[in-house]
Amino acid sequence: MTNATIDMTTGREGGARSSAAVIAVAFVIVALDFFDTTSIGFVVPTLAREWGLPPSAFTSAFVGTSLGAVIGYMSCGPLAKRFGRRSVGAASILLFSLGTLATMFVDTVMALAAIRVVTAIGLGATLPIAIDAAADGMPQKYKGTSAMIVITGGGVGSMIGGIAGGPLIANFGWKSVFLLGGVLPLLLLPAAIYYFRENVPATRAAAPEFPATSENLVKALFARGLALDTILLWTFSFIVFVDAYALIFWIPTLLSDFGFPPAAAPAGTAAYGMGGLVGSIFMMAVIAKIGAHKALLVTISVAIFSIGVMSQTTNAAQVWILVLIGGMGAGLITGCVGQSALAVMLYPSWLRTTGVGWAAALGRVGSILGPAVGGALLSLGWAPRNIILTAIIPAIAAMLMLFILQWIERNKQKSPRAQAGASSQMIA
Numbered sequence: 001m002t003n004a005t006i007d008m009t010t011g012r013e014g015g016a017r018s019s020a021a022v023i024a025v026a027f028v029i030v031a032l033d034f035f036d037t038t039s040i041g042f043v044v045p046t047l048a049r050e051w052g053l054p055p056s057a058f059t060s061a062f063v064g065t066s067l068g069a070v071i072g073y074m075s076c077g078p079l080a081k082r083f084g085r086r087s088v089g090a091a092s093i094l095l096f097s098l099g100t101l102a103t104m105f106v107d108t109v110m111a112l113a114a115i116r117v118v119t120a121i122g123l124g125a126t127l128p129i130a131i132d133a134a135a136d137g138m139p140q141k142y143k144g145t146s147a148m149i150v151i152t153g154g155g156v157g158s159m160i161g162g163i164a165g166g167p168l169i170a171n172f173g174w175k176s177v178f179l180l181g182g183v184l185p186l187l188l189l190p191a192a193i194y195y196f197r198e199n200v201p202a203t204r205a206a207a208p209e210f211p212a213t214s215e216n217l218v219k220a221l222f223a224r225g226l227a228l229d230t231i232l233l234w235t236f237s238f239i240v241f242v243d244a245y246a247l248i249f250w251i252p253t254l255l256s257d258f259g260f261p262p263a264a265a266p267a268g269t270a271a272y273g274m275g276g277l278v279g280s281i282f283m284m285a286v287i288a289k290i291g292a293h294k295a296l297l298v299t300i301s302v303a304i305f306s307i308g309v310m311s312q313t314t315n316a317a318q319v320w321i322l323v324l325i326g327g328m329g330a331g332l333i334t335g336c337v338g339q340s341a342l343a344v345m346l347y348p349s350w351l352r353t354t355g356v357g358w359a360a361a362l363g364r365v366g367s368i369l370g371p372a373v374g375g376a377l378l379s380l381g382w383a384p385r386n387i388i389l390t391a392i393i394p395a396i397a398a399m400l401m402l403f404i405l406q407w408i409e410r411n412k413q414k415s416p417r418a419q420a421g422a423s424s425q426m427i428a
Contacts, residue, residue, distance in 0.1 A: 073124045293342070
């Protein structure tokens with residue numbers, strides 16, 4: 001017998017393992033995850049110079065990072081079911097830490113691409129497990145908030161990488177980036193093992209919907225009345241990532257049509273990212289009050305307005321152009337973040353890691369397609385303003401997905417079964 005108490009609705013031990021501590025550990029791990037994910041981007045210019053290769057020669061390393069992340073997203077749920085969330089979470093952190101450290105010793109593009117695939121599998125698997133662990137002990141009303149807090153760690157990690165990457169490379173060489181990115185997660189690994197507990201309920205009575213161990217978790221995303229929700233969530237995630245990443249990659253190039261000199265082009269990327277951070281903070285502040293659907297409808301409306309105005313703007317001051325770009329980021333980057341919150345609130349605890357992972361995987365596929373579409377339109381000779389205006393179409397489609405998801409959720413809450421479940425919880 002131990003002195004720990006068990007919450008019969010979550011199966012979590014009480015005492016020192018508080019929800020706040022779990023969220024904090026998950027936040028830092030996701031920040032380190034995204035630091036490692038984005039590190040290849042700001043290291044490649046140095047590698048290209050030292051290895052005497054054009055930057056385009058490193059395309060396979062970028063593709064490998066996305067491919068590995070998709071594999072990690074898709075596999076983490078079934079693996080967590082078989083081996084436990086704690087074990088898979090620890091293995092994922094260990095994999096991307098050791099893979100990042102191994103990157104210091106590559107000397108060819110082929111070796112770099114191969115190690116990035118392996119490393120990104122760990123990076124991709126870590127994210128859904130961290131989000132799931134943070135949401136597991138929270139009341140239903142605050143699960144989305146916890147997911148938003150954790151996934152915002154990704155933006156912080158990317159920002160830290162952008163700020164620290166240059167000085168690290170200048171003072172200690174490109175290998176220092178991967179040394180730091182590999183060692184820090186290893187130092188945090190004991191905390192992750194301690195706090196990332198399993199999400200199996202303490203008793204069957206506490207969660208009668210918990211499935212047989214033989215059930216296929218991917219198929220379960222389409223069972224128990226979840227099929228339409230899953231299809232809509234995947235579609236939303238794919239669309240918003242297509243839109244967001246097309247603009248992330250091409251806005252610096254398109255800014256020349258708005259009077260920006262090449263040296264000022266990175267300001268567009270900075271404004272886009274800052275808008276995403278502001279949108280994510282807004283989501284965290286209001287999601288518990290108005291819900292993830294309504295919050296995302298607000299932010300994506302801001303993006304649609306910003307896209308429309310910027311596409312029609314002529315002779316505007318550069319500061320206003322940057323504000324409009326920030327509005328795009330506030331809607332689209334927040335949509336990329338918010339789809340994880342939607343998944344957390346949609347799926348039951350035993351299915352949450354798989355649900356978050358597959359929604360993120362579909363988004364990651366969109367992140368590959370988006371820049372390709374933007375590049376194709378540019379190669380066809382489309383005017384930059386028309387290319388930007390085209391981004392309004394997927395944004396409107398994403399809003400449609402949100403409206404339908406919200407309508408389905410409202411009808412579920414009105415159903416007799418949902419009302420009976422709520423009554424039983426009040427009695428308990």
